Amino acid sequence: ARITVLNGVNLGALGRRRPEVYGKGTLGDIEAGLREAFPDVRFTFAQTDYEGEMVGLIHAAATEPADGLVVNPGAWTHYARALHDALEAAESPVKVEVHLSNVHAREEWRRHSVVSPAVDAVVAGMGAFGYHVAVRYVLSRL
């Protein structure tokens, strides 16, 4: 299977950024953990702090469709309707939104996602394990 894992704004700072909320692991640790746990999956990983670049990555995932798209949009989750529209148009058979933290147990503004209507499933509050859950879900749908 081929799975694209996209991380958005500020997620390149994982490990240094509020480890009590997001965990001590870096994004590199998360990606290495996925490769180790799913040796048969061909992963494409990318992270960007630029919304337009994220739109391009989502479109790229659509023109060369993977079996699944796993995306943590970071704070864009809460207001970036352009990402909603890009995800809605993406032809990936399965799309999963992941949040490391439990966005429902934090500030009120984190409780709403403008992206969720364009994806099949949402994982929140499981830390890095949430990405593994998302990949397992994609594989279960193949």
Ligand code: DQA
């Ligand atoms: C996040 C939650 C968002 O509210 C926040 O802005 C992030 C990370 C998460 O993974 O828990 O940057 O998407």
